[in-house]
Amino acid sequence: MKKLSHLLLLMVLGQYLHAQQLLTNRTDKNSFPLVNGTAAAIYTDSTDDWLVNKVATLLQADVEKVTGKKPALIHNIADAPANVVIIGTCDRSRMLQSLRNSNKISYGDLNGKWETYRIQTLVKPFAHIEKALIIAGSDKRGAAYGTLELCKQIGVSPWYWWADVPARKQETLHVNSTARLSTPPTVKYRGIFINDEAPAFANWTKEKFGGFNHKVYEKMFELLLRLKGNFLWPAMWGNAFSDDDTLNPVIAHQWGIVVGSSHHEPMLRAHDEWRRYGKGPWNYVRNDSSLRDFWRKGIMRMQQHESIVTIGMRGDGDEPMTEGTATALLESIVKDQRQIISDVTGKPAAATPQLWALYKEVQDYYDKGMRVPDDVTLLLCDDNWGNIRKLPPAGAPSRGGGYGIYYHFDYVGDPRNYKWINTNNVARVWEQMHLAKAYGADRIWIVNVGDLKPMEFPISFFLDYAWNTNDLNEDNLRKYYTLWAGEQFGTAYATRIGDILRRFGQYAARRKPELLDAGTYSLTAYKEATRVLSEWETLLADAEAVYAAVPADHKDACFQLVLHPVKAFTIVHQLYHAVAMNRQYAAQHDTTANSWADKAKQLYISDSLLSIQYHQLAGGKWNHMMDQTHIGYTYWQQPASNSMPAVSYITRHQPAAITPDTPKDTLPYFSFAAAAYTNALHRGGIRWKVIPDIGRTGDGITTFPVTRSLPLNKNSPCLEYGFFSADTGKIAVSCYFSPTLDFTGGKGLKYAISVDNEAPVIVGLHENGDWNKWVADNVISRTTSFRLRQPGKHTIRYWMISAGIVLQQITASYGTLPASYLPPPATVNDHEHY
Ligand code: REL
Structure with a gap:
């Protein structure tokens, strides 16, 4: 049976x-x-x-x-x-x-x-x-x-x-x-980067394996192969793969794992090795011969081990080179590095796979004309927040080394570290990596996975998709959750758990937990805080129920893969909600504030108890894996320890008379889920397609093929959203998008918007934008004003110009809507509204 x-x-x-x-x-x-x-x-x-x-x-x-x-x-x-x-x-x-x-x-x-x-x-x-x-x-x-x-x-x-x-x-x-x-894999090198590995992974591996040695790496190699990966950038926070344990590269080679070093660690030498053995400054103008000696050792040590050598040079550590670094100098560094490769291997440099990562400021060198030889893979990068910065132009001539992508599921840096738990919506991962494939970036895909755990689900997704991009598309994406859940928990739980994973991915991607605080969601506008919290609490109830139902031998796995992430996120939301309630009542001198303060303290404790529960799983097997701090950030860098958000107690009950806030909520507005269009006009070989679950609150919609943009004309593809309004006058139309960047290297992606028969207004998605806000809020919104001239039926038209834009929601309102984190809830969710 x-x-x-x-x-x-x-x-x-x-x-x-x-x-x-x-x-x-x-x-x-x-x-x-x-x-x-x-x-x-x-x-x-x-x-x-x-x-x-x-x-x-x-x-x-x-x-x-x-x-x-x-x-x-x-x-x-x-x-x-x-x-x-x-x-x-x-x-x-x-x-x-x-x-x-x-x-x-x-x-x-x-x-x-x-x-x-x-x-x-x-x-x-x-x-x-x-x-x-x-x-x-x-x-x-x-x-x-x-x-x-x-x-x-x-x-x-x-x-x-x-x-x-x-x-x-x-x-x-x-x-x-x-x-x-089998068909050969779509992406030739498919890998993960263990990064930002302290405190969690580092403490864990120290306790369980004695450090980043071949015993722990062997476990990773096996996992990678089982997931059909073949490439690794090893841990490098104070760790040096080949120096810490000389068996590491030997055993990687036996396991068939291709090893490289991260974007700022050229020539297979870990950054920490320069700290250990480097002589003089990390500066090619002042210290070139010492650097060449240092790098030569990396290539000598490579021996016959299958590797991809990172070339180029950034500043010391993960820093830019000094201001004004000349392209000519960088080109000569690459030339010298390739000479070393050729001298040491006794073969032309092109015989050793190499990559040049266009990470952060390095992309500017490329954009200003710096080039590397044709056999080197150009590793294009995301913005550290899952939004690809650059892709080769559609139909660009092929290069010997091709193009690849360095992507992030975890990050340390602006606007805030996110390294505690999984916050990745795989629908967005699919959409971005699908773009990468469509534009020809398919030689190397490597993703920063932080501590590896708890990124199990997105890692599987990333490597499965890299293995065969034909397997997954916008129409079957939803099945992936169920299939993966079934592989871990069997048929009986596949649908339930798949659905929990799907909802989790969408909710968790709304805002990184490190960026949440008591003010994120509005207590008043659209009852936003309560609605968001109740979504989490419903999800938690579902996760608790499935955890209770799975057989005893599946409980540890279910805790790690399903219950823990949902519960951890829910507790953090409950905590900030309780703090917000406390502050609201305290401001009114209402002693109701006190029970909210007690509740917040209790929730703060629950958060650490949950980490302890994780650490005690399977006889303490995962002790330390949840050591990462995540409450109490004040700027991008993590605090040394979690800290309880401030709450206050009211000793004298003197509530102020409350002015009702309600008119704000009743301001007339229309809010359309992007997929709830009245008509989709597919034109000129371009089709509108829904990408399920990609939005912060629902599906998104974009055009296929993703490589075709079109100048605006009256026959451009468009979506129509109809509504009825008895009012007339100025109306603000806001469009909400996934934070796609202009990966074409142009001046920003564009769309157009019109109401009724007025001429469409062309809008620059990225004009005067604030990248920190886009990635923190995980959305780009743009507002355009129109005038409704008579009461009755109206039509908003959203016109496609640039490929790659993903629309999530459209709102139309008279006057300024009250501030909320998410757009006003959809008043129109389906096609039946007009
Ligand atoms: O996310 C990244 O790519 C960088 O922050 C890291 O590669 C970087 O090496 C950092 O961990 C420390 O140096």
Whole structure:
């Protein structure tokens, strides 16, 4: 029964994401019995790559976890029982070569491919073998991904260790007989950056592993491979990957993980190594020969380890170079670095993959004309807040090194650090990375994941999407939540938990918890604070209920992946709400303030108790992972410890007469959820499409293809929003957008807006804008005024000009609306309003 339900889940939900469905419950003469009473054996050539033999042991352990039956691991085919899994790389497995030479298999379709695998069943490959399941990799990672895909589909989550997800028990396992060939990954290098790792990850790893050594990295390498990633920028806050433990790069290479160093750590040398061993200033004009010696060591140490070398130079640490640094100097630095690469490797520099990260001010050098050789990947970056700053022009000539993206799920810097818990809405991640792919930035995708935990869900999303961008689109995005929930918790909970994750992503992205305070949401306008709080409390009730319902062995995983993030956010909202209520009553000399003060103090304690609960999970396995401070920020940098927001007590009850605030709320306004248009005019090959859940309160809408912009004309694509107004006069129309930047490098993205038959007004999305506010509020809003000339039916038209703009909401109001953080709640949510 369990087997049936798991398969149904994969079939119903998984078709788009796992086009290659491996398991079957309808056995036929060709399907492969991985476990049927007994377990098939697993064969590898002992001379095949280390990684092939390693993943064979992972499959062995996973089959045992799922079925209780441990497959034998063999290197001599004569030892095989009736059924055997054969794992190998095409070029190193003598077994695969001999099967091919005897025309039993063909793997021509793997030749020369990057990280590709073929899975097929063979009947009677040898006299003593009934059936063999062949997992052939075009290279070692291809073989690993094929094997680990099987591990995932039999019921072992990639997060089994990192989030304590139990294996889904099954008695039998049959692999279906259809041969499957994976497509090479869309993005060649797909990775994560462990960053901002103190205090949480650093304290945890010190206690559990003794530091950032190969023991903890090995856990990360396995996770990365199970998630079909292949690239890592290691932790660098006082840590130095290759210097802290010389086994780190060796073991990374064995695991097939390509290692680099972050955007400001050139030539595979950690920033902390300069602090440890550097001689003289980090200044190429004054100290070039010492810097070259320092860098040479990074390349010498690289040996044969697969790496991507960061080139270029920034200031010391994560700082810009000095004012006025000449492009010519930077170009000569790159030239010298490439000379070192070539000297040390004995090959042309172009034979070693390199990247140049256009991070922060470095992009300005590029924009002013600095260039690097064609084989170097240009790593374009977001603004540290998930909004891509620059993309290659659509249809730009291809470059040898291509383009990549450095993205953030966590950040230290302006306007505020966000490094406590997950605040990433994957709908926005999809939309931005889809833009990246559409504009050709697909050689490297690397994302800053902070402490790794608790970013489990967005990390899976990012790497799944990088693996195959064709799998996910605006129409099937919502299924991802359910599918991922099902992979961790099984069919029975997939829909419920998927829905919790979806709502969480949307609510959490409204504002980073580090930026929340008692004044964020209005207590008066639209009862905003109460409404937002009640959304969180409803979500918490759902998360508590599902946590109570999941089987005992899933509770730790459910706490980490579902309940904790929801509860942590809810408590913070409850805390700031209680503080706001306290301050409101205290201002009125009303002793009701006192119970709110007590409540706030209680909630402040609840916040730390929740972290303690996290730390005590699984016998203390995750102690310190929630050490990050998050209450009491006064500027961008984190406070040394949390601090209770100020509350006050009223000793003499002398409430002032309250002037009712109500007229503010009754000011006439119309508020349209973006997708609640009356008409969508798709024109000139451009279509309006809804991106579900991308907005702060709902869906968003944008145009496809995302690479096509159009000058405004009377036939431009537009959306119409109809409304009825008995009033006339001046009306302010506000549009609310996702904070997309002008990734085209132009003077700002544009749209146009009109009311009734008036000429459209062209609006610059970024004109006179305040980036700090956009990212803190996670929205850009623009207001344009019009005049309604007669009462009756009216139409707002929103015209497309630039591609890539995501509209979330439109409001129209007479006069100034009361201040609120979110736009006034939608008065119009569907198409039926006009
Ligand atoms: O988010 C970023 O990319 C930077 O803040 C970091 O890369 C940077 O290295 C910082 O952690 C410290 O140096």
